[in-house]
Amino acid sequence: MQILHRIQDVREAVKTARAENSGLKVGFVPTMGYLHKGHASLLEAAREQSDLVVLSIFVNPLQFGPNEDLSRYPRDQERDLAVARAAGTDIVFFPSVEEMYPQPTKTVVSVSEVTERLCGAARPGHFDGVATVVTKLFNIVQPDQAYFGLKDAQQIAVIQQMVDDLNTPVGIVPCPIVREEDGLAMSSRNVYLQPEERKQALVLSAALRMAEGLVQSDSGSLQAEELRQAVIDHIRQSPLADIDYADILAYPSLVPVTDLRSTPAFIIALAVKFGKTRLIDNIIIRK
């Protein structure tokens, strides 16, 4: 496994591999590190479908708001490299902030509409930062396919929209949410949770399962707002849960939906704070 810090070195490593095998498939997993089983599942999917697997680890300042957790975002380089190695990664790209942003960027890639709600509304500028850094990473690695976890379902919708609009020559592969045994969605931010918060955070996945059950047993009268209210009521049973949003939207367009039967797929998306820690979770329900 090669560990590279310089853009130029990554370009050359990929170029060399392509020169040796003109049909080479490059699979790419961009992350912010502090890798968990969710990330490992992305690397494993990339490993299965690609000849060369590239992982990037970069905590991207551009996607953090001024009052967000950039400085305290968890990092563990040694464990990350062990996870990467175990998953069969070929190249780890581990750039510094100075390498990625030698100057403050004057160029921003901005996606509208799919960014209007959910985390786009709650975290202004966040998805501009995501779209811009993903564009940079795609331009550096030039992968055939890139793998993203569905926990960040809006992120996937944004990146797919960007790729479609800009004709970016990269296939986007969404991968299922990976959960702890008790249901909590894997997240680098779970490490922030105090024991009681960790316990009450189970309400997210429980509320989504409950909602899925309501949809499955629905005879056709269930309205989106009614379902949303049931989810909110469920979450409010946990006194530490501070709801940022709980929304039901068409997926992947992320426009509001009133009649659940009118849309082929919808997402129930949650962002809930437990103490200082903001967790997200979601379920996508298809007809």
Place this chain on the structure above:
Amino acid sequence: MQILHRIQDVREAVKTARAENSGLKVGFVPTMGYLHKGHASLLEAAREQSDLVVLSIFVNPLQFGPNEDLSRYPRDQERDLAVARAAGTDIVFFPSVEEMYPQPTKTVVSVSEVTERLCGAARPGHFDGVATVVTKLFNIVQPDQAYFGLKDAQQIAVIQQMVDDLNTPVGIVPCPIVREEDGLAMSSRNVYLQPEERKQALVLSAALRMAEGLVQSDSGSLQAEELRQAVIDHIRQSPLADIDYADILAYPSLVPVTDLRSTPAFIIALAVKFGKTRLIDNIIIRK
């Protein structure tokens, strides 16, 4: 010479050529058509430096403002193909608006600072449209180098900034302004000029030559504002000239400059209307 209308066909043609020659250099000239000797010089530079020369002809609606000349922008497909053929072009990409924008784009590539002045100020949204379509075209053609004329000096500065910021794997090659024998900078829009306007439009290149002379004979006391005023006074001798801007800025940063000796290169940039026709011209002066 292949003439292709579909994105997929261009991708495949370039891919096929690369598969046959792994060291293939692809040179790309993006244009809005109505090709003149300026465009031909770009194609010739690309021909000299590349194995495969790709020309795109696309009048990009995204870079025109609501009151601009999109609908009457001149077109001559037959002549364009003759110019392309004569310059040794291999592939002409000639997409429809529907092919490039099957849906209105939700994604915009936006460059700040270098777009604040000159045409960026005079044509709001123009450079977002340019940066976005150039990103799309680069993603479709995936060239090694792209060729742009220095008549649109701000456009080159914007694209170079974008490429630097986004790590776009394309080299930007600026090419000199090509002029008519009498000095008028080649432009597709010159065809709009009425005979008297055409005559008076010579004032642009004349004012720039005059300014260059002032700089060359300057003993060190010449200030930017004084030079700018001399250029404006010169242009105003032509009664049909309606000055949109006449500015002196550092190049390529395009920030204001007061002391001409403090900057290694500056641009004198002009946009002047003659009747309905807006012409631009410039000179870049290096120490």
